Amino acid sequence: MFDTDKSARSTASYDWSASALGEAARWPLPLRLAADLLLNAPLPSLLVWGREMVLVFNEAYGALAGPGYGRTPGGSVPPVMPPPLAAAGEALQQAWRGEPLVLSGVQLAFRHPEGLREERWDLRLTPVRDEAGQVAGVLLTLAPASPAASEDPAPGASLRILVVEDNLDSQYLVCEMLKAFGHEAEGTAHPDDALAMMARQRYDVLFSDVSLPGMSGVDLARRALQDQPALRVIFASGYGDTLLRHVEFPHLSLQKPYELDQLQDALAKIAAMPAARA
Structure with a gap:
């Protein structure tokens, strides 16, 4: 499925001296073991190490992400959150707290020269612990979705969306855009x-501004x-994700002002997210 080199890979296969991780010989043992497993894995895989979010990825992920993503195997803090990590949302935070998780049928988009794929x-998110037993990183592996998870929605299916926005012009515009996408929208x-x-x-989706009168x-x-x-919940915010750092339920967020394709992408992803806990 992936056009990658068939030779075995390990941390010794690359020069890490100029990376944020430094020379591999000085890495802690858990990092070396996790990186060796990742680099030699046949499935696209990412390793996030440390709260600085230093990223290591393998050949299979490099082929999937496209030539614009960067040089394998990484070893730096990415300027933009990679699609799998962005889509993981709260699940990534749960993995940092020590809980392994599986998210099924998550739709991801990668930009390639021929267009969006x-x-x-x-x-699959797996916490990686250091010598003291603390979570020091998260290993994320991508596997092709099962047929049941990858089936397209029934033709004509739409979402019922409630838009909560105290700027009436923005509220009207968002509702009209959602209706143009084929959804039912009230504001x-x-x-x-x-x-x-x-x-x-x-309602299927609550699409709410973070800052509202009387209640956030x-x-x-x-x-x-x-x-x-x-x-399902989508937040729109003009303050970045600062106010959403400790949200305990699955959600997506859009930074104002957002573009039409970002809104469409959020709606496409939202159905694949796990339901929030009661």
Whole structure:
């Protein structure tokens, strides 16, 4: 499936002296072992080491990500979060807390010279512990999604989306864009009204601004998830992800101002995310 070199690889196959990790001979043993497993693995794999997010990836992931991603095997802090890590969301934070996880049927997009390549993958996240037993890194392996997970939605399927945005012009524009994508969309400016609307009917997606009058979008989502645990959540924020660092439930976030293709991509990913816990 992957056009990669068939020879065996290990940390000794590369010169790491100019990387953020330094010479491999000085690496801690858990890092060397995890990197050797990753570099010799046939499936696309990433290793995130340390809270600085130093990234190591193998030949198979380099082929999948495309020539613009960088030189294998990495060993640096990426300027942009790689698609598998971005899609993992809260699952990545759970792995940092020591919990191995599997996310099934996650849609990922990679840019190649011939255009955008989109496929569904199963993501396996494994915590890597240091000599003291603390989580020092996360190994993420991509496997082709099972046929059941990769089936396309039924033709004409749409999402019922509640948009909560106190800027009425923005609210109207987002609702119209969502309708143009083929979804059902309703909007409201106040979180209390949003809770009342969700009490009357079910929604597939809550698309909320983080900063709202009277209640944050995060608190709104927490209350909504108590009654609708299967609700998917997308946040829009003009303050980056600062206010979302400690959100405990699965979600996606868009940085304002976002582009049309970013909104479409978020909607495509949201159905593959695990349902939040009640």
